[in-house]
Amino acid sequence: MSQHPSLKKSSSIGANRSVMKRFERVKALQARGQWKEGQSPIGLPKTEPDA
Numbered sequence: 857m858s859q860h861p862s863l864k865k866s867s868s869i870g871a872n873r874s875v876m877k878r879f880e881r882v883k884a885l886q887a888r889g890q891w892k893e894g895q896s897p898i899g900l901p902k903t904e905p906d907a
Contacts, residue, residue: 872905873905874905876903876905878897878900880905881900881903882897882900884903884905884906885900885901885903887906
């Protein structure tokens with residue numbers, strides 16, 4: 857039985873993820889200097905992925 861096309865992994869078709877996980881958002885904010893040490897990781901601002 858073949859797999860439905862919608863269930864195939866997105867990396868196989870070359871698509872980029874548009875959603876970042878929380879730890880990825882924290883790393884991006886740290887790199888941009890927008891993260892304060894001791895800040896809560898809950899309720900983070902929306903963050904664009906680096907291209």
